[in-house]
Amino acid sequence: MDTSRIRINEERLWGTLMRSGEIGRFGSGGLRRLALSDADKEMRDQFVSWCRDGGCEVAIDRAGNIFARLAGLEDLPPVAVGSHLDTAPAGGRFDGILGVLSGLEIIRTLQDNRIKPKRPIEVVSWTNEEGTRFPYYISGSLVFTRQKSLEWLYALTDDDKVTFGDELRRIGYAGDVPIGAHPFDSYFELHIEQGPILYEANVPVGVVIGGAAVRGVYVIFRGQTAHPGGTPMRRRKNALVGAATFIAAVNDIGWKFAPIGRTTTTRINVWPNKNGTIPSYAEVMVDMRHQDPDETKRMYVETMAAVRQCAQETGVDFEVHGEWQYGGSDVVFDQECIACIRKAAKALNLPTMDIYSQAGHDAYPVSRVAPTAMIFCPCVDGLSHSEAENIIPEQTWPSINVLLQAVLARAER
Amino acid sequence: MDTSRIRINEERLWGTLMRSGEIGRFGSGGLRRLALSDADKEMRDQFVSWCRDGGCEVAIDRAGNIFARLAGLEDLPPVAVGSHLDTAPAGGRFDGILGVLSGLEIIRTLQDNRIKPKRPIEVVSWTNEEGTRFPYYISGSLVFTRQKSLEWLYALTDDDKVTFGDELRRIGYAGDVPIGAHPFDSYFELHIEQGPILYEANVPVGVVIGGAAVRGVYVIFRGQTAHPGGTPMRRRKNALVGAATFIAAVNDIGWKFAPIGRTTTTRINVWPNKNGTIPSYAEVMVDMRHQDPDETKRMYVETMAAVRQCAQETGVDFEVHGEWQYGGSDVVFDQECIACIRKAAKALNLPTMDIYSQAGHDAYPVSRVAPTAMIFCPCVDGLSHSEAENIIPEQTWPSINVLLQAVLARAER
Numbered sequence: 001m002d003t004s005r006i007r008i009n010e011e012r013l014w015g016t017l018m019r020s021g022e023i024g025r026f027g028s029g030g031l032r033r034l035a036l037s038d039a040d041k042e043m044r045d046q047f048v049s050w051c052r053d054g055g056c057e058v059a060i061d062r063a064g065n066i067f068a069r070l071a072g073l074e075d076l077p078p079v080a081v082g083s084h085l086d087t088a089p090a091g092g093r094f095d096g097i098l099g100v101l102s103g104l105e106i107i108r109t110l111q112d113n114r115i116k117p118k119r120p121i122e123v124v125s126w127t128n129e130e131g132t133r134f135p136y137y138i139s140g141s142l143v144f145t146r147q148k149s150l151e152w153l154y155a156l157t158d159d160d161k162v163t164f165g166d167e168l169r170r171i172g173y174a175g176d177v178p179i180g181a182h183p184f185d186s187y188f189e190l191h192i193e194q195g196p197i198l199y200e201a202n203v204p205v206g207v208v209i210g211g212a213a214v215r216g217v218y219v220i221f222r223g224q225t226a227h228p229g230g231t232p233m234r235r236r237k238n239a240l241v242g243a244a245t246f247i248a249a250v251n252d253i254g255w256k257f258a259p260i261g262r263t264t265t266t267r268i269n270v271w272p273n274k275n276g277t278i279p280s281y282a283e284v285m286v287d288m289r290h291q292d293p294d295e296t297k298r299m300y301v302e303t304m305a306a307v308r309q310c311a312q313e314t315g316v317d318f319e320v321h322g323e324w325q326y327g328g329s330d331v332v333f334d335q336e337c338i339a340c341i342r343k344a345a346k347a348l349n350l351p352t353m354d355i356y357s358q359a360g361h362d363a364y365p366v367s368r369v370a371p372t373a374m375i376f377c378p379c380v381d382g383l384s385h386s387e388a389e390n391i392i393p394e395q396t397w398p399s400i401n402v403l404l405q406a407v408l409a410r411a412e413r
Numbered sequence: 414m415d416t417s418r419i420r421i422n423e424e425r426l427w428g429t430l431m432r433s434g435e436i437g438r439f440g441s442g443g444l445r446r447l448a449l450s451d452a453d454k455e456m457r458d459q460f461v462s463w464c465r466d467g468g469c470e471v472a473i474d475r476a477g478n479i480f481a482r483l484a485g486l487e488d489l490p491p492v493a494v495g496s497h498l499d500t501a502p503a504g505g506r507f508d509g510i511l512g513v514l515s516g517l518e519i520i521r522t523l524q525d526n527r528i529k530p531k532r533p534i535e536v537v538s539w540t541n542e543e544g545t546r547f548p549y550y551i552s553g554s555l556v557f558t559r560q561k562s563l564e565w566l567y568a569l570t571d572d573d574k575v576t577f578g579d580e581l582r583r584i585g586y587a588g589d590v591p592i593g594a595h596p597f598d599s600y601f602e603l604h605i606e607q608g609p610i611l612y613e614a615n616v617p618v619g620v621v622i623g624g625a626a627v628r629g630v631y632v633i634f635r636g637q638t639a640h641p642g643g644t645p646m647r648r649r650k651n652a653l654v655g656a657a658t659f660i661a662a663v664n665d666i667g668w669k670f671a672p673i674g675r676t677t678t679t680r681i682n683v684w685p686n687k688n689g690t691i692p693s694y695a696e697v698m699v700d701m702r703h704q705d706p707d708e709t710k711r712m713y714v715e716t717m718a719a720v721r722q723c724a725q726e727t728g729v730d731f732e733v734h735g736e737w738q739y740g741g742s743d744v745v746f747d748q749e750c751i752a753c754i755r756k757a758a759k760a761l762n763l764p765t766m767d768i769y770s771q772a773g774h775d776a777y778p779v780s781r782v783a784p785t786a787m788i789f790c791p792c793v794d795g796l797s798h799s800e801a802e803n804i805i806p807e808q809t810w811p812s813i814n815v816l817l818q819a820v821l822a823r824a825e826r
Contacts, residue, residue: 089685090638090693132687194643212642225503227798228677228700229625229771230607233667235795240678244660251654251727254646264641265653267686272502274545275679275698277798280503285688287641314664358642382648385640385690 003408004347006113010397013105019046020085020101021093030387031093035086035128036064036164041171043085047100047125054107056123060175061182062150063143064127064168070107072120072411077185079117079411080370081106081403082124084140084362089132092389094379099190100125102400106407117411119185126362127173133158138326141362145369146180184370186337186410189363190403191374192391196382197355204398205345206355206376207338211364213293213328215300217286219246219307223316225272225280236278240270242316243282249306250286257299261290262358283321291356293328327357331364334371337410341373344405350398359384373406375399416821417760419526423810426518432459433498433514434506443800444506448499448541449477449577454584456498460513460538467520469536473588474595475563476556477540477581483520485533485824490598492530492824493783494519494816495537497553497775502545505802507792512603513538515813519820530824532598539775540586546571551739554775558782559593597783599750599823602776603816604787605804609795610768617811618758619768619789620751624777626706626741628713630699632659632720636729638685638693649691653683655729656695662719663699670712674703675771696734704769706741740770744777747784750823754786757818763811772797786819788812 023046024039026032033039044066048058051068059067069078083099103123110121127140134156142148154165168174193199198206223237247265254263264287271281288303290296304320311318345352355376363374377399380390436459437452439445446452457479461471464481472480482491496512516536523534540553547569555561567578581587606612611619636650660678667676677700684694701716703709717733724731758765768789776787790812793803 088638088640088690089687090690095640130689132685132689135688137689194640196643196645196648214642224796224801225501225799226796227501227508227607227772228675228679229627229702229773230609230795230797231675232609232795233664233671233675235609238664238677240660240681241664244657244664244678247653247657248661251646251651251657258646262641262644262646264651264691265657266641266688266690266692268653268681268683269686270681272545273680273682274502275548275700276543276545276550277501277503277679278677279679280799287688289642359640360642382643382645383637383639384643386638386693388637 003115004405006109008105008109008397008400008404010393012108013101014393016101016104017093017097020097027090027387031087031091032089033087034133035130036167036171040086044173047085050104051123054104055111056107059177060173061144061177062175062179063140063153064173064175065140065144066125067182068123070110070121073116073118076119077183078120078122079407080122080124080184080187081407082126083189083191084126084129086128086130088130088385090387091385092387094192094389094391095194095384096129098192102190102403105400106404109404117408119411121407121411129362134164137360138362138365141365143179145365147365150179186371187363187366188337188403188407189361189374190399191361191376192379192384193376193382194359194379194384198353198376198378199380199382201353203351203353204377204395205350205352205402207341207352208333208357208374208376209354211327211331211357212289212291213296214287214289214360215296215325216323217303217320218322219284219286220319220321221282221311221316223280226278228276228278231278237316238278238314239282239316240279242311242314242318243268243284245314246307246310247284249310250303253299253302253306257290257295261295261299263288263299289358296328326360326364331367333367333373337371337373340406340409341375341402344402344409347405348398348401350402375403416528417818419522421518421522421810421813421817423806425521426514427806429514429517430506430510433510440503440800444500444504445502446500447546448543449580449584453499457586460498463517464536467517468524469520472590473586474557474590475588475592476553476566477586477588478553478557479538480595481536483523483534486529486531489532490596491533491535492820493535493537493597493600494820495539496602496604497539497542499541499543501543501798503800504798505800507605507802507804508607508797509542511605515603515816518813519817522817530821532824534820534824542775547577550773551775551778554778556592558778560778563592599784600776600779601750601816601820602774602787603812604774604789605792605797606789606795607772607792607797611766611789611791612793612795614766616764616766617790617808618763618765618815620754620765621746621770621787621789622767624740624744624770625702625704626709627700627702627773628709628738629736630716630733631735632697632699633732633734634695634724634729636693639691641689641691644691650729651691651727652695652729653692655724655727656681656697658727659720659723660697662723663716666712666715666719670703670708674708674712676701676712702771709741739773739777744780746780746786750784750786753819753822754788754815757815757822760818761811761814763815788816
């Protein structure tokens with residue numbers, strides 16, 4: 001059978017997305033579906049039910065990652081397609097979700113057309129990609145690829161000191177598939193760009209050629225509590241002033257490396273943080289990104305100099321409590337998989353653009369254990385991690401048909 | 414009897430202070446005794462028990478203010494002496510406490526010497542002076558003086574949404590004395606300076622001649638959540654950057670008006686305040702003080718200009734959600750009461766210094782309903798609202814003997 005002419009069912013996929021958009025609704029049309037919350041459980045249950053109805057066998061590993069397999073003609077490692085169903089704290093309806101539900105739509109489309117590829121196709125939903133509630137992004141895929149241990153994952157805690165392990169068991173998704181026992185032939189991830197490049201250029205398909213180099217630092221400023229009335233300026237050690245000066249400096253560094261570079265302070269916690277007392281403690285989380293790892297390193301060096309200078313100028317102590325990095329040279333997408341995407345787009349007569357990912361994705365760790373590629377589609381104004389996140393359906397379907405065709409091609413390998 | 418030669422029992426007072434210093438111990442020698450907490454109840458119980466043992470009758474009003482009365486020869490309105498027993502979140506052992514327990518020591522000294530003045534003497538412990546847990550400082554004395562209503566007080570909530578009224582009843586200190594039914598002849602408050610002036614000048618007695626003019630603003634910055642990776646600098650509306658820039662500007666204003674003026678951001682709350690999302694919301698509490706109300710007004714005007722400018726420069730919206738002011742021309746201490754203090758210090762051969770209070774005190778509202786005066790004593794390095802807050806006993810007893818003699822003189826009036 002000539003599979004090159006089959007296309008996804010757009011209305012069905014839109015309906016599936018809109019049903020997902022009801023689970024964990026938040027604010028003006030957004031989602032708050034934090035990992036391992038009740039809403040996450042409800043969405044997982046819905047997803048598993050859809051997959052079973054679509055003829056898949058569902059397996060769940062010990063990290064709670066879900067694998068829904070449509071059997072192939074041969075019992076080979078599958079071509080996997082996936083992303084995540086959890087969201088940012090004030091997230092949108094498409095980030096991650098579009099990648100998972102496009103995988104489901106591909107399964108359904110194959111069933112509609114009675115197509116059985118040589119290899120199995122698997123739709124994957126990774127656990128806790130966002131790292132919002134349990135702070136470590138892409139943790140499900142990091143464990144799946146053995147870059148982090150299951151013990152590490154289970155010991156992550158949320159702000160209420162509830163552990164990941166307890167919550168995973170509570171929602172019934174601590175599965176029995178052992179870590180490392182589930183090989184992929186290859187992995188494809190479709191995702192909204194979460195940036196404005198494709199949207200502004202009006203290009204429907206982004207071929208992701210790499211990931212920005214991301215570095216993060218977690219800095220603590222320490223001063224001394226004192227009375228805001230009795231304490232003259234010269235005698236103060238105000239940790240919040242140290243942190244605020246640093247946050248402004250971090251933002252300036254982002255501008256200096258713009259338009260490609262960017263910096264963000266996402267989080268600040270202050271103590272005592274009460275009226276009537278000068279704060280003695282402030283911790284901030286800073287994130288720096290550039291697609292050129294050397295530039296990210298320069299941003300990091302400038303950020304470290306800024307910590308020192310801000311602390312000195314404001315008379316407080318500081319401590320770099322943690323650092324992390326990902327992306328950059330750690331992400332190596334597979335040329336053959338990328339070629340499948342380019343070829344599919346060409347066959348569909350669609351313009352593509354080579355693009356770097358600025359966000360972290362499950363495809364990053366997976367790229368280290370299986371041939372991997374990513375497709376980006378435009379999102380309105382490049383806005384993501386926001387209730388206002390949106391896609392324009394007609395601008396979105398082309399990329400999903402590219403995914404379908406790329407997966408089908410790879411599955412015959 | 415010639416009462417001019419009697420003195421407090423220094424060792425007894427020190428022992429009383431050290432016993433208080435065990436109730437709500439926190440950190441390295443400090444106290445965390447938040448209003449209406451279990452520790453506050455324990456301290457209140459201890460104080461009431463001490464007062465009854467000292468021969469006082471104890472009355473409690475509906476705001477939880479405690480009045481311990483030593484009867485006088487005549488049934489006249491009392492000379493009141495007091496301060497507060499609650500502390501800042503990481504507070505010291507003397508702020509407020511010294512004023513209340515000095516009052517108790519005066520009662521005990523009078524009993525030792527079998528002195529019965531013409532007027533009753535009352536030791537007063539005001540509820541929730543700090544406003545740490547239930548954010549409104551000096552709220553017990555504000556209600557006592559009818560500048561705020563009992564309904565307003567009972568409706569204050571802590572960060573866990575527990576109401577003041579429920580907690581006051583829980584700890585058993587919702588008394589039966591109606592508001593406004595308890596007149597004073599006069600009110601004296603002794604307090605550590607909470608600033609370095611007396612300590613640096615090595616002067617044992619500060620005669621408080623006024624209160625700094627304090628203004629506060631509560632500002633909210635609003636931006637838009639977005640992805641820290643995908644969102645270029647030019648597209649951001651980062652509320653935390655708006656707030657941080659403002660906090661730094663507020664600090665600069667403090668320096669501009671130094672050494673007398675001072676500004677503080679005490680509190681910041683950010684949302685979502687999670688990794689992986691640009692914050693869309695930040696609220697900050699700012700406090701400005703100067704002993705010249707015109708200068709405080711200039712600081713306020715500059716602060717308001719800074720809010721506008723910081724919001725504009727960082728591309729976020731702002732809203733001044735609340736403003737407050739106290740001190741300044743609202744505080745009028747009584748010249749006769751002040752004369753009692755000067756005369757007592759002179760008789761004791763003690764140098765004094767006229768001084769403005771930079772902190773708010775219960776004496777401020779009380780000054781509007783009764784002749785009032787305040788005495789400051791030095792505290793080490795001027796440090797207060799800190800676990801490290803300390804006094805040097807020998808530098809402290811002189812001011813308490815001044816208080817004793819001033820109160821005795823006034824009580825014969």
